[in-house]
Amino acid sequence: MTGIPWFPFFNGNLRMFPAAVVQTKVLQIILSKVGPATQSGPELPWALVFKALQQMLYSMACNTTRENCGVIWDALMALVWHVWEAMLERQDVDESTRHAFTAQLERSLQLVLNLSMYRKGLLVTKPEQLQQMCMRLVQDTKLPETCQENVLHIVAALLLGQASGLRLELSAVLVKVVRVGVWLKLNICSDLCCVLCSRASASSVHVLCCAGV
Numbered sequence: 001m002t003g004i005p006w007f008p009f010f011n012g013n014l015r016m017f018p019a020a021v022v023q024t025k026v027l028q029i030i031l032s033k034v035g036p037a038t039q040s041g042p043e044l045p046w047a048l049v050f051k052a053l054q055q056m057l058y059s060m061a062c063n064t065t066r067e068n069c070g071v072i073w074d075a076l077m078a079l080v081w082h083v084w085e086a087m088l089e090r091q092d093v094d095e096s097t098r099h100a101f102t103a104q105l106e107r108s109l110q111l112v113l114n115l116s117m118y119r120k121g122l123l124v125t126k127p128e129q130l131q132q133m134c135m136r137l138v139q140d141t142k143l144p145e146t147c148q149e150n151v152l153h154i155v156a157a158l159l160l161g162q163a164s165g166l167r168l169e170l171s172a173v174l175v176k177v178v179r180v181g182v183w184l185k186l187n188i189c190s191d192l193c194c195v196l197c198s199r200a201s202a203s204s205v206h207v208l209c210c211a212g213v
Contacts, residue, residue: 027071027072027075030056031075031079032082033049034108034111035108036097036104037086037087037104037105038079038083038086038104054114057111057114060072065123066125069125070126072123073124073125073129076111080108087101106146113154113157116130116158116164117161120164121158121161124158124161127165127166128166128167131170134151134174137151138178159174159175
């Protein structure tokens with residue numbers, strides 16, 4: 001399975017996506033195939049589907065612009081919240097189903113991370129929305145530990161992405177939330193500071209100072 005056959009359906013003129021993609025939820029439907037929380041019917045080879053989706057999103061990223069990338073972000077954000085809400089609503093499932101849901105959330109967050117890191121944040125069209133997602137997940141005590149690392153990497157990509165466009169004051173708020181959040185016991189704060197300092201720039205130092213780190 002490969003994501004390349006899917007890509008031509010989304011490819012349009014002038015690096016824009018066709019109206020059919022923008023006006024419908026076709027992208028969300030395809031992304032929903034990444035796991036059982038959003039996919040009804042027979043079980044699919046989730047890992048293989050995930051690799052195909054990664055390839056499809058990379059091809060889309062290579063053939064669009066920041067201005068036209070909003071449709072991808074809307075679909076990815078909807079996917080993350082759909083999976084997370086499904087996990088919260090179905091607490092009574094058996095262990096194997098819970099593990100499958102957690103793995104799907106991990107894969108969904110990985111797709112968000114891939115697009116966040118593309119060309120140092122060049123295609124992050126809604127940095128404030130991404131910041132809010134990270135803050136909400138960081139403060140949620142029910143988020144599985146296996147998903148926390150992906151969220152941390154998204155935070156780092158957003159803060160360090162030279163083209164992401166997140167305002168410094170919002171960056172400082174995000175760092176502060178991570179610093180005092182429920183992950184303190186996991187030394188997430190120290191890891192985040194190390195990541196920022198490894199790319200020591202004036203903006204990174206300013207973020208750390210504003211956050212009181």
